Amino acid sequence: MKKLINDPAKTVDEGVAGFAAAHSDLVRVIVDPPFVIARADAPVPGKVGLVSGGGSGHEPLHAGFVGYGMLDAAVPGAMFTSPTPDPILEATKQVDAGAGVLHIVKNYTGDVLNFETAADLALAEGIEVQSVIVDDDVAVKDSLYTAGRRGVAGTLLVEKIAGAAAERGDSLDRVAEIARRVNSQVRSMGLALAPCTVPHAGEPSFELAEDEVEIGIGIHGEPGRERIALEPADRLVDRLIEPILEDMPLAKDDRVVLLVNGMGGTPQSELYIVFRRAAEVLAERGITLARSLVGSFVTSLEMQGASITLLKVDDELLDLYDAPVQTAALRWGR
Amino acid sequence: MSGLDGAWTRRWIEAIAAEVAARKSELTSLDRAIGDGDHGENLDRGFQAVLGKLDALEADAAPGAVLKLVATTLISTVGGAAGPLYGTAFLKGAMAAGDRAELDARALVEVLTAARDGIVARGKAEPGDKTMVDAWSPAVDAAAAAGDDVRGVLEAAASAAEEGAAATEPLVAHKGRASYLGERAAGHRDPGAESTALILRAAAATS
Numbered sequence: 329m330k331k332l333i334n335d336p337a338k339t340v341d342e343g344v345a346g347f348a349a350a351h352s353d354l355v356r357v358i359v360d361p362p363f364v365i366a367r368a369d370a371p372v373p374g375k376v377g378l379v380s381g382g383g384s385g386h387e388p389l390h391a392g393f394v395g396y397g398m399l400d401a402a403v404p405g406a407m408f409t410s411p412t413p414d415p416i417l418e419a420t421k422q423v424d425a426g427a428g429v430l431h432i433v434k435n436y437t438g439d440v441l442n443f444e445t446a447a448d449l450a451l452a453e454g455i456e457v458q459s460v461i462v463d464d465d466v467a468v469k470d471s472l473y474t475a476g477r478r479g480v481a482g483t484l485l486v487e488k489i490a491g492a493a494a495e496r497g498d499s500l501d502r503v504a505e506i507a508r509r510v511n512s513q514v515r516s517m518g519l520a521l522a523p524c525t526v527p528h529a530g531e532p533s534f535e536l537a538e539d540e541v542e543i544g545i546g547i548h549g550e551p552g553r554e555r556i557a558l559e560p561a562d563r564l565v566d567r568l569i570e571p572i573l574e575d576m577p578l579a580k581d582d583r584v585v586l587l588v589n590g591m592g593g594t595p596q597s598e599l600y601i602v603f604r605r606a607a608e609v610l611a612e613r614g615i616t617l618a619r620s621l622v623g624s625f626v627t628s629l630e631m632q633g634a635s636i637t638l639l640k641v642d643d644e645l646l647d648l649y650d651a652p653v654q655t656a657a658l659r660w661g662r
Numbered sequence: 663m664s665g666l667d668g669a670w671t672r673r674w675i676e677a678i679a680a681e682v683a684a685r686k687s688e689l690t691s692l693d694r695a696i697g698d699g700d701h702g703e704n705l706d707r708g709f710q711a712v713l714g715k716l717d718a719l720e721a722d723a724a725p726g727a728v729l730k731l732v733a734t735t736l737i738s739t740v741g742g743a744a745g746p747l748y749g750t751a752f753l754k755g756a757m758a759a760g761d762r763a764e765l766d767a768r769a770l771v772e773v774l775t776a777a778r779d780g781i782v783a784r785g786k787a788e789p790g791d792k793t794m795v796d797a798w799s800p801a802v803d804a805a806a807a808a809g810d811d812v813r814g815v816l817e818a819a820a821s822a823a824e825e826g827a828a829a830t831e832p833l834v835a836h837k838g839r840a841s842y843l844g845e846r847a848a849g850h851r852d853p854g855a856e857s858t859a860l861i862l863r864a865a866a867a868t869s
């Protein structure tokens with residue numbers, strides 16, 4: 329395994345330091361407790377604060393989405409490991425302007441437990457906190473017998489739209505309600521062509537033969553739902569989009585945001601091949617492609633693969649999606 | 663030995679730290695099979711941080727004070743699911759120990775029971791879900807039935823935890839990241855159950 333690193337133990341620290349140096353116009357970085365990446369002008373008077381976070385290795389999620397119109401703070405944990413409650417609490421304090429704070433949490437056991445603990449501590453300090461759990465991954469059967477669906481690329485859309493709602497001055501209750509609405513209308517499914525390697529582990533998170541594809545992959549290199557022989561891209565795209573449309577039936581003339589997300593090791597050119605087929609499937613069904621987003625936003629280190637996300641939108645969600653955003657990884661209208 | 667005092671509690675924690683450091687890769691590879699491959703790394707980071715803080719404790723600190731320091735340190739350094747779960751276990755154990763200078767067999771069983779109950783409340787897992795509860799639960803049951811000798815209680819808890827951890831191998835996981843795998847989780851030992859067995863075995867081995 330080759331990686332562009334100095335020391336496996338310092339991968340996160342040095343990455344955060346570089347991010348801080350590159351984007352000092354957008355963020356300030358707190359290193360004790362490690363790490364809080366806060367919007368440079370936080371707390372923004374009168375505004376609900378948005379905090380998200382989770383294990384590192386999914387960059388640009390979440391730090392890349394800190395800035396005007398999106399997150400007020402991001403809390404990166406160790407590689408693929410939820411942050412501890414201390415920095416989550418610190419982030420919450422840093423961004424609270426008196427209007428309360430929304431925690432946006434991907435549905436993984438560790439993230440949920442650590443954010444819950446931090447929210448309890450914040451409450452004890454008099455800060456009003458609400459939490460929204462993102463669980464958009466249709467690959468996982470949502471039942472009593474699993475930890476529930478995972479939060480994957482749909483998280484980006486929850487953060488964007490809730491961020492716009494907070495920026496326009498909505499109350500904490502309203503921002504939380506919008507975030508939950510986005511989560512209830514967004515679905516994702518991904519695949520991997522090749523696994524990733526956590527630097528300190530030094531070995532791939534799972535094995536895939538040269539001609540195999542893992543369908544229903546998560547974003548931590550955890551194996552997915554089934555393993556099949558490699559097929560042409562169009563057929564693989566169908567295998568991702570069909571479960572989404574089964575899970576969230578869309579009618580003719582429904583409008584969607586289509587996000588094709590790279591896992592870190594797949595070139596943009598291939599993401600557009602995926603997009604091409606996904607858009608074709610939507611067109612065949614008479615579903616309106618309202619907005620498109622193509623890129624590597626919610627990654628799994630250098631994993632080769634992609635995910636497809638569909639968000640069903642109404643006028644309000646579309647307006648909020650279009651609202652100006654200025655972050656390291658997403659920027660438009662400003 | 664009549665009871666377990668603060669000095670014993672420190673030696674136990676030091677033994678855990680040494681054992682976790684030695685078996686870090688093994689725990690991580692168990693986790694890589696059915697989780698996200700960071701369990702050994704995370705626990706090692708936590709217990710190394712605990713070692714760094716033990717010296718700052720007063721020399722005659724009671725068992726409860728040592729356990730509380732372990733709890734707060736694990737919560738703030740481990741992350742993942744293991745941080746809040748083990749943190750809660752040690753915190754509830756510390757509360758059960760109170761300010762007693764020595765733990766006799768009965769107090770020890772109360773500490774272990776409180777730790778197990780804390781983990782169950784926080785993680786909402788039940789026996790058979792293929793989690794650390796599958797090691798904690800039989801350990802507490804065995805400890806409660808082991809009689810009045812602390813060494814006997816520790817040995818019973820450690821053996822039952824080891825058997826419980828081994829018994830997670832054929833199970834399908836219902837909690838945590840391994841639950842995403844469905845049937846594919848069967849055939850692998852749960853890393854949290856294994857680290858629980860490690861922790862309780864270290865207690866039995868500490869004189």
